[in-house]
Amino acid sequence: MxxxxxxxxxxxxxxxxxxxxxxxxxxxxxxxxxxxxxxxxxxxxxxxxxxxxxxxxxxxxxxxxxxxxxxxxxxxxxxxxxxxxxxxxxxxxxxxxxxxxxxxxxxxxxxxxxxxxxxxxxxxxxxxxxxDEVRKPWNLLVLGGKTGVGKTRLLKALEDKNEQVLDLEDLANHKGSAFGGIGQQPQPSVEQFENLMAEKLRQFNSNETIWLENESRRIGKIIINDQFFNLMGCSPLIDILKSEEERIQLIKEEYASLPKEELIKAINRLKKKLGGLRTTTAIEDIINDHHESWISNLLIYYDKTYQFDLERHDPNKLKRIDLTGIGVEESVKLIMEIKNQLNGKISNPAH
CATH class of the missing domain: 3.40.250.10 (Rhodanese-like domain)
Known part of the structure; x- marks a missing residue:
């Protein structure tokens, strides 16, 4: 044998x-x-x-x-x-x-x-x-900001710079909102999500910073384990600011081309939180291709949710940066400077 x-x-x-x-x-x-x-x-x-x-x-x-x-x-x-x-x-x-x-x-x-x-x-x-791997005390740096500030794009750009990036939404096959599952592959089980998460983490240097996006405890049907979620909450957070116009445009680029019936289903899932009138108005706007209108309507709800979530973070570990009108490449340089400040280093001009 x-x-x-x-x-x-x-x-x-x-x-x-x-x-x-x-x-x-x-x-x-x-x-x-x-x-x-x-x-x-x-x-x-x-x-x-x-x-x-x-x-x-x-x-x-x-x-x-x-x-x-x-x-x-x-x-x-x-x-x-x-x-x-x-x-x-x-x-x-x-x-x-x-x-x-x-x-x-x-x-x-x-x-x-x-x-x-x-x-x-x-x-x-x-x-x-x-x-065990997904419950270790990793050195995290969290990218925060209201819906539409482009956190995922920044993570991808950071990864292109050979930064250590843990994209939880990518692993979960879900973008985190009521619309997050549209066009995605079926989500893994919670256990398989942790396997995928651990596979990514084991590639990293545990002494170096790991970038990730600020998330709710639940990403679609995935629930982040308590230890890691609490670690995210007490890690430094860079709160990104963008103009409402920029945010609406970015969301439009990602979602306006998706099937209308799927967008309407997502709106209906939020009906209790949006209320009857706002739900009806948003659906009518989707049907009539008034994308800026329904997106603006929903941002009222999502902005309140984000503000509530932000309060769980230690204010002493929160760094706010206004990236209004600034492109991805320059934005990466600016947030890398914050990272280096947090780590007590001089900014690396190579970034």
Whole structure:
């Protein structure tokens, strides 16, 4: 049997070179998994339930025999699929705890010439790592500002300058507002979001600043864990100011071309907060392509929400900067100066 059991430390370097197979059921994989892995389930959802029930009722021996009875007829299909997907025949496999399912898959593939690296402790070991990683005391610098000041654009520009940027909305497939899910891919589970977050964080130097956007605790259906959310709240925040005209124009650029029916659904989700008249007016404006009007209407609500959220930050750690009429490139230089002041450094002219 050509198999090697590897630790999580060994896994990090090997996965850059080898494909990764998740041997768990479809539902487990859908709920959360190691990013870039491919699901080849040993037991399907229903089979896993059947084996699990038998384990509770009669014990491990009966459950094991039942598992082989169920999956045995598919052994050749699993082997053929793996050969087709991974012609180099060198892979990493894992299951929930690095137990029977990944062992069976490893055995099956080694029988047809694969070199297999099996993750010790399985997905559970990986998940313990990501859980801890997103709860560390990272050195954060938060970009704040009312809706439409261009925080996301600034984050992307900072990343282009090789700054450490954690774009939570990008990881969550959601822009954070009632309109944030329009045109986006389905959101990950909260657990998978934390996996993606940890994958990004582990690339960073923990001694250096990490930029991110000010967020509510909830991004669509994603809920940020308490430790990280509280850390955001007590970290330095740069509050960006822009003219209302600039903000309306930026929002128009991002949302005016989206399907009207989706925009109207988003408006209706805010009906209780907007009130009947403002909701009706906003919908009519969307239908009639009066984009500046409905955006201006909604900014009244979003500005109040932002002001309320801003109050949770320590005023002594808040730096306000007016970027009205200033382009992205110059804006980045100005906020980098604030970063360097906060870090007690002299501004780097290269930025």
């Amino acid at each position: 050509i198999e090697k059991l590897i630790s999580l430390e060994e896994f990090w370097s090997l996965r850059e070179q080898l494909p990764l197979i998740d041997a768990r059921s479809e539902a487990e994989f859908l709920q959360s998994h190691i990013p870039q892995s491919i699901n080849i389930p040993i037991l399907s959802n229903s089979e896993r339930t059947e084996v699990g029930t038998l384990y509770k009722q009669k014990g491990a021996l009966d459950a094991t025999i039942k598992g082989f009875e169920l999956v045995g007829p598919r052994f050749h299909q699993i082997q053929k699929k793996a050969i087709e997907l991974f012609p180099k025949q060198k892979i990493i496999v894992y299951c929930w705890r690095g137990g029977m399912r990944s062992q069976i898959l490893s055995w099956l593939l080694s029988m047809v010439g694969f070199e297999v690296f099996r993750l010790k402790g399985g997905y559970k070991t990986y998940r313990n790592y990501t859980f």
